[in-house]
Amino acid sequence: MGCGGSTEGRKDDKEDGKFTHRKPKVSIRIQPQVKVCKESPQIVFIFGGPGSKKGRIVDDLVLVYDFKLLVVEDVILRELPKKVARAIACDTTRDVADLLREEPSHLSLDWVLETIVTEIEKEPDGRFLIDIMPNLRFLLRCEKFVKDCEYELSMFENKYPIACALNLAIPEDKVIKNVQKQTAKHPSQMKEGGQSDEADTSRTAKRTSLYEMSVKTYMEYFNKTQRLVTVDVSCAIPDLIWQKVNSFFSDSLELTPKKTANTVILFGFDENAFLGLDLARYSMEMISLSSLVDDPKQSVESLLSALCKHVDNTKATAESFAVNAMGTSLSKCTVDQFKKKIIIFLEVTDTYLDQYIVITDTKKQVERTRKTSLFTRPFKAVCTTDNEICLFPMDTDTEVCKQIALCMINAREE
Incomplete structure (x- = not known):
């Protein structure tokens, strides 16, 4: 699995810059x-x-x-x-x-x-x-x-x-x-x-x-x-198909997952980062990065390693996370916070949250008609291996976006 094909299913839900209003049933x-x-x-x-x-x-x-x-x-x-x-x-x-x-x-x-x-x-x-x-x-x-x-x-x-x-x-x-x-x-x-x-x-x-x-x-x-x-x-939409297959293996066959896949991780670095975001609507788990470690000011590599462990130990059907990096050594402005300076060629694109997250009715636990979200703020998107999407505020340094994605890749390979 590589970076190239990871957004296939998510892009199928968007045509000509407009989000579709009906989500197919699987x-x-x-x-x-x-x-x-x-x-x-x-x-x-x-x-x-x-x-x-x-x-x-x-x-x-x-x-x-x-x-x-x-x-x-x-x-x-x-x-x-x-x-x-x-x-x-x-x-x-x-x-x-x-x-x-x-x-x-x-x-x-x-x-x-x-x-x-x-x-x-x-x-x-x-x-x-x-x-x-x-x-x-x-x-x-x-x-x-x-x-x-x-x-x-x-x-x-x-x-x-x-x-x-x-x-x-x-x-x-x-x-x-x-x-x-x-x-x-x-x-x-x-x-x-x-x-x-x-x-x-x-x-x-x-x-x-x-x-x-x-x-x-x-x-x-x-x-x-x-x-x-x-x-x-x-429906030919891989994300929707995977959700159904994943639930079958996790719930019906009761297999224990090794890790998550197709995750969407939205990073925020200030108090306004998630303003207007309906966590329940997107079935997102809010994570305070500082709560995952003993010392919030330790190296960003250690912080992101702890984040990967938390995400991978979450139930397999949980795939979307909002990560609050306030109070930690991880910022959106400087590449100098990373110990390793490596030339990388990860593609960065502009996107919207609805393009990547399949919306479900959390009260009825059934698929429902999709409505365009009020949370239409654009983000920078970096696709890592394992079909993981990292989203960042548009004012985040592009090299910082790439380095965060690279650190997460390396943390999983260690």
């Missing part, structure tokens, strides 16, 4: 036999086709719940050449494609699951998130791999029971609509040679159809055993 269906094995390892299969935001959700699950991710496509490309003795080297994806074109039977579901078992046995007390469906089409053409999975999964579960299958579901027609919507937003972006974006729509439809056909027997298997968790991701 529904979830949890079948009755979904439960985590009390004995290790804990195993979850995940499915999601084109447009499902699976990549973002997988990244967050790995970060927050300390899953080890097993991507079967990567496993195949790494292990299949070792399995097949050939005179010619098989070093690239194209080599593997040629190999399977000549003899598709080299790839079978039972071999894939045996390979997964080998990976699990390396960490028998771990949590595993298994992404079993490849994206590469030549892998999906292998009949011994894409087949009725009931027997092979049953054999797998004799040794390692699967808690559930998480299906990030979106109807095919809505996938196409989302592609067309993006095309409409950027009509000037044409392909080379004047090719229209209709080709993208057609290609997406074919990918979606192939995916649905490939996962059909998996859906039937987990549905039959009542262990299918289906999340409607039609």
